[in-house]
Amino acid sequence: MTIGLFYGTNNGTTESAAEEIKAEFEKIWPGMVNLHKVGQVDITTMMDYDSLILGVPTYNIGELQDDWYFIYDKLDTLALTGCRVGIFGLGDQYGYPDTFQDGIGILGEKIRLIGGELVGFTATAGFEFSNSRGVENGQFMGLALDNDNQPDLTTARIQAWVQQLIGEFDLELVLS
Ligand SMILES: Cc1cc2nc3c(=O)[nH]c(=O)nc-3n(C[C@H](O)[C@H](O)[C@H](O)COP(=O)(O)O)c2cc1C
Numbered sequence: 001m002t003i004g005l006f007y008g009t010n011n012g013t014t015e016s017a018a019e020e021i022k023a024e025f026e027k028i029w030p031g032m033v034n035l036h037k038v039g040q041v042d043i044t045t046m047m048d049y050d051s052l053i054l055g056v057p058t059y060n061i062g063e064l065q066d067d068w069y070f071i072y073d074k075l076d077t078l079a080l081t082g083c084r085v086g087i088f089g090l091g092d093q094y095g096y097p098d099t100f101q102d103g104i105g106i107l108g109e110k111i112r113l114i115g116g117e118l119v120g121f122t123a124t125a126g127f128e129f130s131n132s133r134g135v136e137n138g139q140f141m142g143l144a145l146d147n148d149n150q151p152d153l154t155t156a157r158i159q160a161w162v163q164q165l166i167g168e169f170d171l172e173l174v175l176s
Helices: 013-026 043-048 066-071 073-077 102-113 151-168
Strands: 003-007 033-037 051-059 084-090 117-119 143-145
Touching: 003 013, 003 043, 013 033, 013 051, 013 084, 013 151, 043 073, 051 102, 066 073, 073 102, 084 102, 084 151, 102 117, 143 151
Parallel strands: 003 033, 003 051, 051 084, 084 117, 084 143
Antiparallel strands: none
């Protein structure tokens, strides 16, 4: 059981979070997470996995980061039926309070359209923003990280989310 983690980044913050998520899983099972940088990988590789983690920063006031933006239409050619997908987003709640973490929602809606099941929803408590396309029924459709304003909270948020995903990916049995 290997998890595919695909991420896009302009400035490296999402890459650091991806590496931290990988390291957190691999405290339990070394080699469990394969990292792939969107833009440098054939995106059909996503279909090789039963469980996916996708990392997406929001850019340009409510848009996907460039690497995701460029392959967004190509995602329509994939079938992720039966695949569980956890999305983590990077954003800036004070700089962009009306579009905070929109990328989680934009990518999440597409993942559902191609058959993926979104997991890893988290509470909005602890953030200040007015609007987000990444919120559904009062929860983020994944994990929200804000390294621009709350870098000291990132590690604890990642640790809690990895524990949540271990449950929602049904990994307890594999790990016991
Ligand atoms: C031009 C620009 C536009 C941005 N727009 C948004 C936005 O609409 N919503 C948001 O939550 N964050 C926004 N951000 C913040 C980035 O998502 C944040 O800085 C993130 O950590 C960058 O990730 P990266 O270092 O992996 O590229 C924006 C940043 C820049 C520079």
